[in-house]
Structure formats: structure tokens, C-alpha cells
Amino acid sequence: MSVNKVVRRVTTHTLQEMKNKGEKIAMLTAYDYSMALIVDQSGIDVILVGDSASNVMAGHETTLPITLDQMIYHAASVVRACNRSLVVVDMPFGSYQGNSKEALNSAIRIMKETGGHAVKLEGGEEIVESVKRILTAGIPVMGHLGLTPQSIYKFGTYQVRAKEEVEAERLIHDAKLLAESGCFAIVLEKIPAALAKRVAQEVHVPIIGIGAGGDVDGQVLVLHDMLGITEGFTPRFLRKYLNMGEQMRGALEQYVSDVRSADFPNNKEQY
Numbered sequence: 001m002s003v004n005k006v007v008r009r010v011t012t013h014t015l016q017e018m019k020n021k022g023e024k025i026a027m028l029t030a031y032d033y034s035m036a037l038i039v040d041q042s043g044i045d046v047i048l049v050g051d052s053a054s055n056v057m058a059g060h061e062t063t064l065p066i067t068l069d070q071m072i073y074h075a076a077s078v079v080r081a082c083n084r085s086l087v088v089v090d091m092p093f094g095s096y097q098g099n100s101k102e103a104l105n106s107a108i109r110i111m112k113e114t115g116g117h118a119v120k121l122e123g124g125e126e127i128v129e130s131v132k133r134i135l136t137a138g139i140p141v142m143g144h145l146g147l148t149p150q151s152i153y154k155f156g157t158y159q160v161r162a163k164e165e166v167e168a169e170r171l172i173h174d175a176k177l178l179a180e181s182g183c184f185a186i187v188l189e190k191i192p193a194a195l196a197k198r199v200a201q202e203v204h205v206p207i208i209g210i211g212a213g214g215d216v217d218g219q220v221l222v223l224h225d226m227l228g229i230t231e232g233f234t235p236r237f238l239r240k241y242l243n244m245g246e247q248m249r250g251a252l253e254q255y256v257s258d259v260r261s262a263d264f265p266n267n268k269e270q271y
């Protein structure tokens with residue numbers, strides 16, 4: 001007799017329950033089917049189809065160039081691989097900043113064309129109208145505050161945000177506003193750990209940190225960074241779980257050498 005294992009999908013409600021119970025949420029990025037399959041099977045709670053695809057997949061310097069069509073392509077590939085994780089799709093630069101109608105239309109395209117479960121937008125008070133409008137269509141929204149890479153040319157650097165009191169208070173205000181507006185979770189990127197802890201304590205929805213210390217409700221990393229595929233990116237917050245770039249290079253060099261020496265294919269590797 002075969003027993004079918006039923007996999008329970010993580011939902012936005014699951015994440016809220018996890019926060020309420022003090023269970024930490026694990027989130028990673030993915031941009032393609034093959035990687036997402038492995039990530040989903042690892043027990044990860046949330047997969048973010050991040051606009052970091054612009055850097056990691058396409059080699060751009062910033063996240064600004066990636067288009068809505070490109071994000072949809074990545075997200076649809078990821079969704080096809082996922083049975084368990086909640087899949088959140090980044091709304092790319094230029095797809096929601098114009099006005100709330102544009103934001104809603106872009107979010108609807110993402111949901112319809114990818115099968116994703118939620119969208120993520122960067123920003124605070126200035127995006128609240130868009131957040132509320134997207135929510136009226138029944139689309140869950142994740143917020144993103146602190147270092148918001150789509151605003152890199154306004155900030156000028158990728159350094160830690162909200163170290164000064166005025167920016168810190170503004171961030172707390174924005175986090176509360178996003179939660180009150182209906183965001184189901186908020187990413188806090190590269191801010192002081194003490195500030196992130198305060199936000200996680202004062203805001204009722206899950207707070208997911210990247211470079212925001214351990215006293216938040218969950219953590220997110222860029223998959224290719226934590227696997228050691230990306231080169232030359234070594235911020236303090238990044239823990240590398242593998243040296244995959246180096247391992248891949250070794251394997252590829254071995255293949256080249258085997259082909260050159262006619263070691264590959266051998267007698268068993270042919271018909």
C-alpha cells in the first residue's frame with residue numbers, strides 16, 4: 001500500500017502563526033525551476049523571486065533594469081517547482097511607482113501569469129495607497145524597508161540605513177503604517193539590530209531581516225550569495241554555507257581536461 005505524503009502549503013497565515021508562537025521563518029531567493037526545486041524541498045518557508053535576479057541572473061550592477069516581463073518569466077519558473085513554500089514575487093522598479101492603478105495592474109499580471117502567492121514592494125508611506133489598492137484585489141503584499149535597492153541612486157551607497165534617530169523613527173513609523181495597511185510581513189534590510197528588534201516587538205506582522213540581526217521573526221538571504229556562487233560580495237551579515245563557485249569551477253575544469261584527453265566519454269558512456 002502506498003501512502004501519499006500530503007505537503008501543506010505555507011500561507012501568509014502560517015507565517016503569522018509562526019510569529020505568534022515565536023517560531024523563526026526561513027526565507028531564500030530563487031529565480032529558476034531547478035534551483036527552486038531544491039530550495040522548496042529543503043523545508044524553506046518562503047521563496048522570494050527577488051529583483052536581485054537583475055544582479056544575480058542578468059549581471060546588472062543594480063536591480064533597476066529588470067522588467068516586469070522578466071520578473072514574470074523567473075517567477076513562473078519558480079512556481080512550477082514549488083509544492084510547499086509560499087512564493088513571493090518582487091514588483092520591479094517602474095512597475096508600481098507611477099500610481100496605485102499601475103501598481104494594481106502590475107500585481108494582477110504577476111499573480112495571473114506566474115501563479116505566485118504574493119508580491120513585495122519597496123518603500124514606506126509613499127506606497128501605502130498602492131498597497132491598499134493591491135490588497136483590494138485579494139493579493140497579499142509584503143513590505144520592504146531599510147536599504148531598499150531600487151532607491152540606490154537616492155541613497156548613494158549600500159551602507160547600513162537608519163543609524164541616525166530621524167531615519168530610525170521614520171522607519172518605525174513606516175513599518176507600523178505598512179502593517180496597519182494590511183501587509184502580511186515586512187523585510188528589513190541592512191539596519192541596526194537594535195532597531196530591527198524594536199520593529200519586531202512593536203509591529204504585529206512577521207519581520208524578516210537581512211543584515212538586521214537575530215531578534216526578528218525570520219531571515220532571508222540571496223541564494224547565490226549563501227551558496228558561495230556570487231563572487232566579491234562579502235558583507236558582514238552574509239554567512240556562506242557552501243563554496244559552490246569553487247566546487248563548480250573544479251568540476252568544470254575536470255570536464256574540460258577529460259574531453260581534451262579523450263577520457264570522456266569512456267566505453268560505458270556510449271551506445
Ligand code: KIV
Nearest residue numbers: 029050051052187220
Ligand atoms: O531582491 C531581493 O533579493 C531582495 C532580498 C534581498 C530581500 O529583495
